[in-house]
Amino acid sequence: MKSLQVILGSYIKAPHQVFRNISWHRPKTVSDHRMIFVLGAPRSGTTLMERILHAHSRLFSAQKETGLLSPRNIFSRDHFGLSTEDNKRLFSESCDVIDFLTRAAILLESRNEGRILIEKTPQHVLRLGFLVKHFPNARFIHVVRDGRDGYCSALKHPNVRLNSSAAYARYWKRCTEAGLSVRTNPIVHTVRYEDFTSNPAEHLEKLMAFLGLELEPAQFEATQVKADARASFQRHQRLAQPISNATVGRWRKEMSGSEVQKFQAVAGEELKAFGYELA
DSSP states (O other), X not given: OHHHHHHHHHHHTOGGGHHHHHHHTSOOOOOOOOOEEEEOSTTSSHHHHXXXXXXXXXXXXXXXXXXXXXXXXXXXXXXXXXXXXXXXXXHHXXXXXXXXXXXXXXXXXXXXXXXXXXXXOGGGGGGHHHHHHHOTTSEEEEEEOOHHHHHHHHTTOTTOXXXXXXXXXXXXXXXXXXXXXXXXXXXXXXXXXXXXXXXXXXHHHHHHHHHTOOXXXXXXXXXXXXXXXXXXXXXXXXXXXXXXXXXXXXXXXXXXXXXXXXXXXXXXXXXXXXXXXXX
């Protein structure tokens, strides 16, 4: 209900923009721009992944989730941390959401020494097939985490409003199904949070090879991560700590048997598809 109120509220002050939004969400543009998308179900480790990539000398992140593909009014807010003036100019120059995203990426990269933009909006995983089609030269990193652990983490996050295991399982199922639909596409790299945090050196090396870049030692340094202002928030406190698998399997202690069974009844097949054992 809260999400619906947010969506409706974004149009109340500008009802004349409804049809422009509809048009923008049906883009004809196919972008040849090479950028990096990090996405996945809520609380899957996408922020950690973003920060590790941001520490690379050839990459950068605006540290802002755009939500450009959500049903909200695109034109009612600023994106990428750019000024209102920049956003207005980009809106006027662009013909659809893909064109806008491309122009914004080019602008940001020009202001960041030509480094490659990382766009991290977790829920964009739901539109992964769409993005792959419209950004054929981009690279997509799909972060997957055991949905039961994700649920435990989501309970402590004020912006994830899925407060029952079945509700979170339904959303997690949609996210993972979207990832499975393009899993074999060569521009999509899937990494499990559990594997990455257990052996970051091995999996980061594979990831950087996928991106066509050399791994850099700074990507492992905790001081690089501590620079992220989000680390001051309780929900992102692990950003200021070394990479660790300490929270893997937390669901075994934190979820009741009933909650586990309700989750697995909804998304058991998807858990198995990504190699997670059922209780």
